[in-house]
Amino acid sequence: MNVEICATLSFIIYSRFMVEKADNNNTDLEKQKAQLVAFEQELNERTEELEAQKEELTAAIEELVKMNNYLNATLAELQERNQELDQLVYRASHDFKTPITSTLGIVHLLKMEPMSPMLKEYVHRIDLSMHQMNDLLKSLSLFTQASLEELFYERISIAALVENAKERLQYLEGFNKVQFKIEIDKDLTISTDAILLSEVLKALITNAIIFRDIEEPFVCVRASIVNDSLEISVEDNGEGMTTEVMQKAFAIFYRGSEKSKGTGLGLYMVKKITQRLGGQVHLQQLGKGLSVKIILPVHHP
Structure with a gap:
């Protein structure tokens, strides 16, 4: 139970x-x-x-x-x-x-x-x-x-091209007063469009003459090969550029000085043509004066 x-x-x-x-x-x-x-x-x-x-x-x-x-x-x-x-x-x-x-x-x-x-x-x-x-x-x-x-490439002497560009400017006021110094090896050559590069050099030397120093005008053109590139610099001992002017210098029709009697196309065309040649352009204010340097490829495409 x-x-x-x-x-x-x-x-x-x-x-x-x-x-x-x-x-x-x-x-x-x-x-x-x-x-x-x-x-x-x-x-x-x-x-x-x-x-x-x-x-x-x-x-x-x-x-x-x-x-x-x-x-x-x-x-x-x-x-x-x-x-x-x-x-x-x-x-x-x-x-x-x-x-x-x-x-x-x-x-x-x-x-x-x-x-x-x-x-x-x-x-x-x-x-x-x-x-x-x-x-x-x-x-x-x-x-x-x-x-x-199309660009026409040919091998040219840089020294001869600079000399030719300089001689074409003898009509400019004050040309005969300028002391020119060309520091370029006569054997330095490059394959590029000679006509366009000559126009760039002519424009840069023109600016250097126009904005020259009044008492002792001096223009120096140098060229050399640096790191497989051609570097050409045009220097003067003139009034130079302010930082503000340098920032606008390549603008079309821009004139940054009372001495500018042209159309304001100079540096604009320098930059455009240099770029067309595959290069670059740089401005540098010196102690007195200005240096404009263009850098171009040694070997074109």
């Missing part, structure tokens, strides 16, 4: 234990289910956010594509207009060349005739103006030519 009672009690206790365990399991399942529901809800919210971001990103990409297409079309139009302008300048410079050459010829004949000091001064001024105009047109022609045509 006692055995049966003990067995019955044991069964009852075990049953309650199992019921409680089942209840606990159900509670855990409910908790897990609630967690899964919350996770699913959070996942759905994140998915909706990502979809919204995707739509915004797609719209932004479409807008960027439209802007890029517009910019490409604008750039193509500007390049076309720029090429047309280059061709116009190139043709105009050739058209003006004939009357200027004729005027220079007439001035040369006038110089051979006896004339009063006043008339001689007038003729001298006309001669100077015509040479400046001729140089400007030639520079514009060469500049546009460099933009429109």
Whole structure:
């Protein structure tokens, strides 16, 4: 009897234990289910956010594509207009060349005739103006030519090119007062476009003469090979440049001094032509005066 009672009690206790365990399991399942529901809800919210971001990103990409297409079309139009302008300048410079050459010829004949000091001064001024105009047109022609045509590479003597550029400037006021110093090895040669490099040298030497020192004008041109590059520097002992002027010196039509009587194209064209030749140009203020250095590749592409 006692055995049966003990067995019955044991069964009852075990049953309650199992019921409680089942209840606990159900509670855990409910908790897990609630967690899964919350996770699913959070996942759905994140998915909706990502979809919204995707739509915004797609719209932004479409807008960027439209802007890029517009910019490409604008750039193509500007390049076309720029090429047309280059061709116009190139043709105009050739058209003006004939009357200027004729005027220079007439001035040369006038110089051979006896004339009063006043008339001689007038003729001298006309001669100077015509040479400046001729140089400007030639520079514009060469500049546009460099933009429109292929470069013509040939091996040239740097010393001879510098000497030639210098001799073409004898008409400049004060040329005969300047002490020139050319420090270039006669055997130094490079393969480049001689006409364009000559124009760069001429422009730099012109500036050095114009902004020369009044009492003891001095211009020094140096050239050497440094690290597989040709470095040419033109130095003077003139008034130099302020930091502000140096920052604007290569801007088109910029004239940073009252002595600037040109068009403001000199250093602008120097930079553009030097870049066309694959090089760089740098300005350096000296203790007195200015140094302009151009660096060109020894080997062209």
